[in-house]
Amino acid sequence: MAWTRIRKLAGQVAPIWLAVILLYALAAMISPAMLKPEQVANILQVAAFLGVIATGQTVALLLGGIDLSVAGVVTLTNIVATSVMLGSNDRIPLAILVCLVLSLMVGIVNGVLVTVGRVAPIIATLAMNSVLFGAALIYTDGSPYGAAAPAFKALAEGRIAGVPSSAIWWLAIALALAYVLRRTTFGRWVYATGANGRAAYMMGVPVVAVTIAGYALSSTLAMVGGLLLTAYIGNPSLGIGNPYMLSSIVAVVVGGAALTGGQGSVIATIAGAIFITLLTSLTNIAQVSTGAQFVIQGVLIAASVLLYRTLEIGGQRTM
Amino acid sequence: MSERPTITPQQPARSAGPVLELRGISKRFGSFEALKAADFTCLAGEVHALMGENGAGKSTLMRIVCGLMKPSAGTISVDGREVLIDSPVTAAALGIAMVHQDTRLVPDLSVARNIWLGREPGGPFGLDLASMADDAAALIAQLGVEIDPARPVYSLSVAERQIVEIARALTIEPRVLILDEPTSALDGAEIANLFAIVDRLRQRGTAVIFISHRIPEVFSVADRMTVLKDGSIVGTVTRSEVTHDGLVSMMVGRSVEFAYPPRGKADGEVRLSVAGLSSGSALADVGFEVRAGEIVGLGGIQGNGQSDVARALFGVLPAQGRIAIDGQSYLPHNPAKAIRNGLIYIPGDRHAEGLFMGHSVRENTSLPHLPDWFGLGVISRSRENAVTADAMARFATKAESAEAPVSSLSGGNQQKVVLGRWTAADPKVFIFEDPTRGVDVGAKLEIYRQIRALADAGAAVLLVASDLMELIGLSDRILVFSRGRIVDEMRGEDGTEERIVGAATGVGEQTAGPAGTTQPQPVTKVSTGELFWSRYTGAVLLAALIVVLFGVTSYVSPFFFTPANLSNVATQVAPLALVALGQFVVMLVRGIDLSVGPVMSLVTAIVSYLAVADSGLDTTTTILVCLAVGLLVGLINAALTVWLRIPDLIATLATYSLFYGVVLIVRPAPGGLVSLSFIDTIGAQFGWVPAAAVASVLMYILAEACLIRGRIGQRLYATGSAPEAAAAIGIRPALVRSAAYVFCGLMAAAAGLVLAARIGSGDPQAGSAYTLSSITAVVIGGTSVFGGRGTAVATLLGAIAVGVMQNALNLMHVSAYWQYVWTGLLTLLAVSAYSMRLPRRAGPA
Structure with a gap:
């Protein structure tokens, strides 16, 4: 029983984890320093920001949608958090509260546009991203100010047993969400809505509420990713979120989520985020330019869609 | 019978050799044999009915003829010459045209543009719009109707769309015209008009293949009939040498009674009562009761309100009326509310509305019960597994395991998953729509037995079935619908196809429908201004x-x-x-x-x-x-x-x-x-x-x-x-x-x-x-x-x-x-x- 469960689990999540292991082996061959605990911790540290944001993106893709506004949310969070905190520990709760309210609003508006307004998710969230980026520019008038408070920076800079604390935040969030999606009614509703919204509605699932909640979750996690990033960097920076629009999708897609919704897993996205981060640091070691990294990212999106489709011919995966 | 439109028997206008000859056509889909070495011959100037129950292979055979599918084996000859039909274009070049059941028109293009789509007159950059419109109007007029060729197709009624499709087929001056269940969405007057058109085509020497499973209709229009059953040709007969009963036995090939479980006593309390149910032009003042232990069939020609009753009760179709379940007044709002009130609707289109194909049997089974069992919180895996195992055992569902995705199951087993899902709780009212669509014979019997068992256990069951044999065999009582009204009621054992079809089509001439569908529609002309506005609103x-x-x-x-x-x-x-x-x-x-x-x-x-x-x-x-x-x-x-x-x-x-x-x-x-x-x-x-x-x-x-x-x-x-x-x-x-x-x-x-x-x-x-x-x-x-x-x-x-x-x-x-x-x-x-x-x-x- 236990063995079949392990085997089943292995069969379900293997491809991306296998890819992570192979890539790590390759990285270690090129640069043996990659095996040092310090370097591993570094990878986890950098992967954490992408990991949290991609966890939210997974929910949007599971619903059969997409959330391109995560980039704008991350940027705005960074700008707002630093400008509200102004480097003072007392103002941390207020900063977090403001960011939380903002991200919830963004997510709910996205969800309402997609469900009630029947706007295609790609257009709704692309437009929302533009609005958020514009808002960040207007708010700062192009020159951001403020700084993260010392106590806030500890959130991301600390280590627990050698593991960066932002990585611990990330894994805790991802595992909790994986549990919610797999083992609670709400999670099943998300999968059902994404797989076949019409059938879910006919089975009494409140699809509109589930979809809105899903987009709210996506925005909120993008906000959390933005806070961790802010804690790590300590300064405001316009456009800090921009790379995450694409990379969060790449992480989910290499994790094997079906783009049509209803198939995919947050656990696989953890591996996806590690994979992307490893690949980036590998290309850094190889001194590949930023441009080439974008090229690789683009090829990776198309290749993983095709690869997972080929794998599916052998048997449907449910996780 | 007498008020149904009929055509005077007539000898085929031209006695010529076969226009179309199919020899040994087979078609396999994976392990399923849809057609087994079928032979079929069609003469010029005859109306040839192709009959058989749902899934007998009629549509597959005709799709092969018009180039939409390739046969696994067999030959096709046109005018005695063997041909290879590899695309709809080839078929059209050979003079074969098909009018599909679900019309294949482009909703956003006008009637004239649809009619000429793919073979427009004029150069590639200078369509001759004037002659397109004139010729389209002429073609439609030939069919004895009038439709403004400038109207966009999305604004047409189903009957008008069918006319447009026939007009389009006529643009290639077809030798063979295939009509796939053309009457399924038409009312009496529209059917009469269609038959008149068919007769005109026959007189011009066109071979018309008329796909249908409605016996009375076929008798009034066809010269010869070929019956298909389970992918094999049972035989071809001329109208004069066969009776209704003879044709029925060819189609079913077994005693009707044999397949269905015995009827119940149906003397329980009233579980569902409906009064004055109306919805736009779909339903008009529908009222009936269903008792515990009773199966009530809703019959008639498809699309006359039967499914709308189901959808209205389930809260998917807005409607007004008084509904009570077990004496408690119930106002439909949405499926969630219906399910909470113990009313379950099992739609005919499993794939679109009933299943999550990539998800496991377990997930498919438990989904609607989750809030009941676990609230919004944590799901108990052991309870879920136990319920799923139980549901699979009760219906003898064949699946690799409860974790197998339902996409890996056969049609029959998929339907068993749906049934197992709903019987995992204890609903009061079941509404089934075509419960055996796409299900093989063995599984059909099992599903009939289970539906009867649900009634015997005290549920009230409504059955919407387009297969009249199924409706008659399973129901204790049958309500016949025509244009959104109940026009006849009979006990199940008294039901015959003829009586149901007769009641459904016969009343058309006597009473006006709720939306006045029988009155000849005034021809809608669209002005240039309207056309301009509808195209350039945004601009x-x-x-x-x-x-x-x-x-x-x-x-x-x-x-x-x-x-x-x-x-x-x-x-x-x-x-x-x-x-x-x-x-x-x-x-x-x-x-x-x-x-x-x-x-x-x-x-x-x-x-x-x-x-x-x-x-x-x-x-x-x-x-x-x-x-x-x-x-x-x-x-x-x-x-x-x-x-x-x-x-x-x-x-x-x-x-x-x-x-x-x-x-x-x-x-x-x-x-x-x-x-x-x-x-x-x-x-x-x-x-x-x-x-x-x-x-x-x-x-x-x-x-x-x-x-x-x-x-x-x-x-x-x-x-x-x-x-x-x-x-x-x-x-x-x-x-x-x-x-x-x-x-x-x-x-x-x-x-x-x-x-x-x-x-x-x-x-x-x-x-x-x-x-x-x-x-x-x-x-x-x-x-x-x-x-x-x-x-x-x-x-x-x-x-x-x-x-x-x-x-x-x-x-x-x-x-x-x-x-x-x-x-x-x-x-x-x-x-x-x-x-x-x-x-x-x-x-x-």
């Missing part, structure tokens, strides 16, 4: 917006309306207009191209290397190289989306990243100095008017002309509006979509050239804003993101509106940063406003 609204913008801005800033500034605006609009035209064409065929922004940047970078002063290439070569890059980009996008079938959004997101990476490699930071000769050529001006703006406007005029008068326009609208319909006519949607992406790549390159001339250098970020703003320009013009609807003119006005707004805000000293906000907001506003205008589907899609 007119935008033109008004632009005028207002002009007015307000000139008032606030006198500088606005000066040649210098207008020239400036035109220079700004030109690249956006060019790229928006490409985006428009892609969105017209249901695609989207996110890569246009980076492609424009890429072109500026290339220009900044090629067209440099002194050492560079000449301007013409530079332009050609850049257009070649655009072509390549388009081909890559087409390859990913069309050939590799990656969803458009993800594919072009991948190429967005790819091309952005390439620009960063080529030109990591703004730089390079574009030669003056390049700037002078691309940035040339006629007076104060930039040549690029003039060129853009000309492109748009050309595009709009092609959309209206070109074959390519017909193909784009058809592919975007109804790809399956386009494919059935022989248009290749894959080719059209590829062409759209290639065109978009070229337009993005052209826009990049104009942009390079404006900024005078290469810049990796130059195009980044254009991905969104090109989409904005398209959608504020009213182009539907679901494809098939939109105009080039409105897109141009969209681009102009965006450009003017930008300029106006600059002049009013509003920070340039606002541009991100308002393009985003404008897009959201436009898309939601336009999508609200589209007809709503029932429930969220």
